[in-house]
Amino acid sequence: MVDILYPISLMVNGKTVQAEVSADLRLLDFLRNDLNLTGAKEVCAEGECGACTVVLDGKTVNSCLILAVETDESELTTIEGLSDGKILTQMQKAFVDHHSVQCGYCIPGMVLTGEQIVKDHDSPSRKTIQEDLSGNICRCTGYQKIVEAIEKVGHEFHE
Numbered sequence: 001m002v003d004i005l006y007p008i009s010l011m012v013n014g015k016t017v018q019a020e021v022s023a024d025l026r027l028l029d030f031l032r033n034d035l036n037l038t039g040a041k042e043v044c045a046e047g048e049c050g051a052c053t054v055v056l057d058g059k060t061v062n063s064c065l066i067l068a069v070e071t072d073e074s075e076l077t078t079i080e081g082l083s084d085g086k087i088l089t090q091m092q093k094a095f096v097d098h099h100s101v102q103c104g105y106c107i108p109g110m111v112l113t114g115e116q117i118v119k120d121h122d123s124p125s126r127k128t129i130q131e132d133l134s135g136n137i138c139r140c141t142g143y144q145k146i147v148e149a150i151e152k153v154g155h156e157f158h159e
């Protein structure tokens with residue numbers, strides 16, 4: 001059977017991307033395999049772990065649950081789009097300063113979700129941060145240092 005391809009055009013990390021994709025291609029695979037943006041990771045493939053988190057039109061989403069064809073005319077940010085690798089965002093710096101990273105597998109999703117939390121809440125409490133982080137699973141850190149990093153940025157963000 002011939003695979004039908006659909007044209008899509010979207011902004012990825014500030015650049016226009018045009019491609020032809022099959023109807024069943026997941027956004028996660030499009031990013032990792034076609035665009036070589038490997039920050040988003042696959043763990044559960046069921047929308048449970050948040051390792052594949054990206055920002056789609058201003059909201060964090062699980063890219064394992066979205067089809068690439070659905071992102072036509074949208075704006076997407078991955079962890080690679082947060083900084084140029086030399087100047088870290090406040091959130092990335094807080095993760096480093098608080099020693100919030102162990103194996104690192106969950107961290108792209110944690111950082112992007114952390115950025116979303118401080119945008120959504122003025123000085124978020126630990127409870128709010130824990131609730132909003134509930135879709136992101138980390139099997140190494142015990143979460144405490146991740147929550148502390150987000151809390152610190154949350155206090156500074158709206159000053």
Ligand code: FES
Pocket residue numbers: 041042043044045046047048049050051052053062063064065
């Ligand atoms: S791989 Fe997408 S939520 Fe786990």
Ligand code: FES
Pocket residue numbers: 100101102103104105106107137138139140141
């Ligand atoms: S740092 Fe290893 S899974 Fe979170």
